[in-house]
Amino acid sequence: MHVIIFSWEYPPRVVGQLANYVREVAVQLAKNNVKTTVVTYHDFLTGQHEEQEGIIIYRVTNPVRTHIGVLTWVLTLNQEVERAAANIYYNAHKQVDLIDVHDWHFTPAAVTLKKALNLPFVFSVESLEEHRSHGANSPFNMAIKSLEWLGMYEAEKLVVKSEWMRDEIYRLYKVPLEKIKVIQPKSVNWIKNILETYKSVAGGTASK
C-alpha cells in the first residue's frame, strides 16, 4: 500500500500538536510496510528528503510570497502540494492508493486529485474552525468552514481522535456518523485501526 499524507506542519516545522502526531503516524505506517510519502510545507527546506525509517518527505514552499491573510496563503500553497502529489503519483507509475489529509489546509488539493486521478482520500480532523475561532462567523471564518465542509463531503472516510469530535462534526456539518471513524491515538489498536480505514478506502473512490 502507498499513502500520501498531507499536513501543513511536520518536524522540524512544529506549529502545534499535529506535526509530531503526523510523524508518529508515518513512522508506524512505515513499520507496517506501508509506503509513506508526506507532503508538507517549509519556507526554505524544500525538495525531497528520506528519513531513516524510510519515509519520504516532500517539502514545498509558497509560489506567491506576499499575502493578505491565511486563506490566500493556503490557497496558493495548495497548488504546490497538488503539484508535488501529482509528481509522486506519476513517478510511482500511478501506484498510489490513497491520500490522508490532516486538517483543512490542503483539502482543495486532495479534492482536485480525487476528481482528476480517482485518488480517494481520508480526512483526518485534528480541530475545527468553529472551536478555533469560538463560533466566529465572519466571511473569513465561513470560508474556512466551507473548505472543511468540502473536505468532509468529498472524503471517503473521516478519522477523528475522540467521540466528542465525531459528535461535533455530526452537529456542525451533518456528516453521517458511519463515515466517521474514532481512532484514539493512545489506544492499543491505534495503527491497526488506521490501516483498516486505509484499506477500506484504497482502490478507488466510491463514485467509481
Place this chain on the structure above:
Amino acid sequence: MTKELTVMMLTWEFPPRIIGGISPHVYYLSRNLAKNGVKVYVVTCDFPEAPQHEVVDGVEVFRIDSYKNPSPDFATWVYLMNVNMQKEAAALVNSISGNVDIFHAHDWLVANAGIGLKHVFRKPLLTTIHSTEIGRRNGIHFDYERMIHETEAWLTYEAWKVICCSDYMVSHVKWAFGLPTDKLVMIPNGVDAEAYTRMEQDDLSSFRGKFALPEEKIVLFVGRLVYEKGVHVLVNAVPKVLEKVNAKFIIVGNGYMKEQLSNIVKNMGLAHKVQFTGFVDDETLRKLQKCADVSVVPSLFEPFGIVALEAMAAKSPVVVSDTGGLSEIVEHDVTGVKVYANNPESLAWGITKVLLDENFANLIKANAYKKVQEKYNWNKIAQQTKANYETVLSEYSKSFWA
C-alpha cells in the same frame, strides 16, 4: 495529441457574464477555433439564468458555481472560485478520459486552476495576459497588489507560452515579470467586422437625428470616464475644434469623472454641443460608431485599444493618442491620425484635420477597414492561435511528460 486538437479555456467571464474585455475575447476566439477544427471546452463562472452546460457555435461551455464559498474580499474570492473551477474542470477532463491537449488560462483570475490542471494531467498550459496589476495601478503600492502581481508572475512562469495582444504588451509583460523573449507570443485582439457590415444597408439618418443636427459633424468618444482614458483632454479640445468646424461631441460610457466633466462643459457654455449618454446597448453603440464622422481615442494609458479597432471596422475615421497599443493599431496618415497624448491642441488639430478634409477621411477609413480585415480578423487570429498550440504540442511531444 488526441484525435482532434482539444483545448480547455479557463476564463472568469464568458457571455452573458461580461465584466471586461476577456469575455468577448474568449467568445470570439473560441468560436473561431471551433470553425478551424479545434475542439474547445470553456470552463467559466456561472451567471443568473445561464445554463450550467451548453454548446454555443460548436464550443462546449461549462459554468461552475463561483459563489459557493463566502469570501472576505475580491482576491480571496478569486482563489476560492479557483478551488471550485479546478474541481469541476478536473472532473470534466476525467469524464472525457483525459482527452485535453492544452489548458489555456486567461489572466491571473484563473491562475490556480490552470496551474493545478497542468500538473495533475501533465498537459501544457498557455496563458493570455490581457492586463497586469502593475499596469492597472501604475506601480505596486500595497501587499494586496503585490500578491496579485506575484500570482501573475507565477502564472507566466508555469505557462509554456505567454500570449499578449500587442507588441506594447509583450514588452510590458517581459519587463514586469522578467520573462525570456522566446516565451512571449504576440497575437492581436480582433474585432467582429461583420457586426458592422450587417448594418451597411440600414438607413441611420433618423437615428443620427436623435444625437445631432444634419449640419453638425459627430465626434464620438467611447470608454470609461476615467483619467487614463483621457476624456478630459477631449473636453478641453472641444472649443478649439468648434472654432473651425460645427460639430457635436457624443461621449459614451460612465465613470467617476462624469460629473466633473459635465460641469466643465456647462461652465464653458457648450452643454448643447456635448452629450453624455452613459452606458448604451451594443446595437446603439454600433449605430453611433457607424454615424460618427470621427472616432476619438485620447487615452493616456492603453494596453490594446479595442475601441479604435471597432471604429475602424465601422468605417469611422479614427484619431488616437500615440501611446501603448494604439500606436501599433494606427499608422499615421494611412489608417488614422495619431496625436500627442494628453495634449488638447494636438487632439483638436487631429479632429479638425479629419473633419475638414473629406478625401483624407475617406482614404484613412478605407485603409483602416482593409487593415481590420487583414490583421484583426478573428478567423486569422484563431488560425495563429491554433498554429501556436501546434508548436507547443510538438515541443511537448519531446518532453518526458508526453
